[in-house]
Amino acid sequence: MNYPTVRQISECFIKPQYASQDSKLPYYLTPWDLAMLSAQYIQKGLLFAKPPEAKHDEDFMADLLEGLKESLSLALVHFYPLAGRLATVKSENPASYWVFVDCDNSPGAKLIYAALDMTINDILSPVDVPLVVQSFFDHHKAVNHDGHTLSLLSIQVTELLDGVFIGCSMNHAIGDGTSYWNFFNMWSEIFQKKRGDSVNAISRPPVLERWFPPGHGPIINLPFTHHDQFICRFESPKLRERMFHFTSESMAKLKAKANAECNTTKISSFQALSAFVWRAITRVRGLPPDQTTSCRLATNCRPRLNPPLSQEYFGNSIGLTKGIATAGELLEHDLGWAAWQVHEAVVSFTHKTVESWLDSWLESPEIYQLEKTFDPFSVMMGSSPRFNKYGNEFGMGKALALRSGYAHKFSGKVTSYPGPEGGGSIDLEVCLPPDTMSALESDKDFMEAASTTTYLSSQLDTILLNE
Structure with missing residues (x-):
């Protein structure tokens, strides 16, 4: 177009x-x-x-x-x-x-x-x-x-x-x-x-x-x-980028389902959502059962250090943790099993994890290369719905939507935003090759949980009526 x-x-x-x-x-x-x-x-x-x-x-x-x-x-x-x-x-x-x-x-x-x-x-x-x-x-x-x-x-x-x-x-x-x-x-x-x-x-x-x-x-x-x-300029492959909305009700259902299937109450809403997306994308990719895949999460190191760093610490303080499984394991088990892999990865990311990474890096400094850091069989959950993104008004009232630029886009990159209506809702920006995105849009399980942004639609209707 x-x-x-x-x-x-x-x-x-x-x-x-x-x-x-x-x-x-x-x-x-x-x-x-x-x-x-x-x-x-x-x-x-x-x-x-x-x-x-x-x-x-x-x-x-x-x-x-x-x-x-x-x-x-x-x-x-x-x-x-x-x-x-x-x-x-x-x-x-x-x-x-x-x-x-x-x-x-x-x-x-x-x-x-x-x-x-x-x-x-x-x-x-x-x-x-x-x-x-x-x-x-x-x-x-x-x-x-x-x-x-x-x-x-x-x-x-x-x-x-x-x-x-x-x-x-x-x-x-x-x-x-x-x-x-x-x-x-x-x-x-x-x-x-x-x-x-x-x-x-x-x-x-x-x-x-x-x-x-x-x-x-x-x-x-x-x-x-x-x-x-040490500089390598990453070029994004051909991708479709689409927003999917998860209402607060949908988020609550995913969390309840994951916890019930594991007989626990420890799995968070975001861990359940991450596992749900991981399973859905793995399913539509049609990977061989023995193919290793992972759900990777950018993780804030500030509260994990001992003593912890202030949340206002300005700079980078992030690490990468991941749940790992073969495609066969992931799809043979239920959502709760996948969510528990994600939960365990998050819980095990401690001060010792951060300390170990830093010691290793100082011994042999490495500059991240996007094409080496991420693989085409995994899902990467970036950003966070906890950030106060809709609190920025600049005299024009609340923003209608969040969007991102070209940077860090690859197959399986999923960026999370708070939903515009709040209440625990979440918007996901999903990047996939065209064929894989089409398959995801035809995946009944995924599309029943995700929705079009009805909140945004109502806001657009109001804008158009005022014109």
């Missing part, structure tokens, strides 16, 4: 409103951060309906952009690493490559204003997420190491005919999903507070003090002399 082209109207760079003394010092990267140098930027965004008064206000977009710039400048006082650039000190004998963030010598974060002659309905009503959504984000296909020359944070504000999409691309070597949404939440909070009064008063200031394993840091030298030795 041919879509209109997103037109870039303007761009500028935003610096913190004032520079703290700490922001003039190198911002060190930890093993978790450095491991991300070949991964892609985090790209998530929110779609808003223009408020009714925007129809009669010629200055609506100009005022919105001015407010976004002002509040971003204040937010960057707290999150100053996002206004920096990566820098490297290297030597050849011995091989040494030290990457850090230079927060002082940088033009700042980028803010783009763009426009697209499409409506909210054009974006949300198709069965598949339209490819044009990828154009709502800057730094398309960039890897985190590109942050030497690209901004570490880029905000793109795309004006639709009846809506506004705010897309944020953040360098994944600077922070993970927890850090990303804390920034987004605090930026919105500053905007909502009418900005000027809030520079010294945000509810969840980031903890910027770096955490390193005992006896290591703050300088960690990688055993390389050139970035070509």
Whole structure:
């Protein structure tokens, strides 16, 4: 399908409103951060309906952009690493490559204003997420190491005919999903507070003090002399990307079913959902019974460390845990069995797990490569429905939907969002090859639990009636 082209109207760079003394010092990267140098930027965004008064206000977009710039400048006082650039000190004998963030010598974060002659309905009503959504984000296909020359944070504000999409691309070597949404939440909070009064008063200031394993840091030298030795640019295969909605009732049923089949109460709603998706995708892939498959979950290390890290710790603090089975085992057993494999993987991810990974990494530093990290027989559950994603309003009320960019898309990638209506509902963004997606859409068990987003449909009907 041919879509209109997103037109870039303007761009500028935003610096913190004032520079703290700490922001003039190198911002060190930890093993978790450095491991991300070949991964892609985090790209998530929110779609808003223009408020009714925007129809009669010629200055609506100009005022919105001015407010976004002002509040971003204040937010960057707290999150100053996002206004920096990566820098490297290297030597050849011995091989040494030290990457850090230079927060002082940088033009700042980028803010783009763009426009697209499409409506909210054009974006949300198709069965598949339209490819044009990828154009709502800057730094398309960039890897985190590109942050030497690209901004570490880029905000793109795309004006639709009846809506506004705010897309944020953040360098994944600077922070993970927890850090990303804390920034987004605090930026919105500053905007909502009418900005000027809030520079010294945000509810969840980031903890910027770096955490390193005992006896290591703050300088960690990688055993390389050139970035070509560890950078690999991942290209997504041909995929269909579709949103599936799980109501709070559907989630409760999956949780109850999984626990009943295991005679336990320990399996969480999300563990049950992850297992349900794992079994469904494995089923429609038609894998040989002896093919090993896994359900992988990005896991927050902060509460698992001893002592724990603050949830406001800014940076990366994530690991990967997984339930493993052969395709035959997974499909011969019931949902409860699969959910228990996921549950056990989560429960066994402890301080010792994190410590072991860090010790191994420090002994032999490894930069994640997407094509090596993920395999075509597994499912990867990314992001989290626990993040406060719909709490970001920017003066336009609650967002209608969440969408993501090109980054980190491969067969079996499943990104989880809270459902727009709350109450424990969840939206899943599922990426699969076209034939596999068609098979999933024909899978009765899966489609009976998943639904089209009836909540969104009602919101769209209201928007269209107001036009």
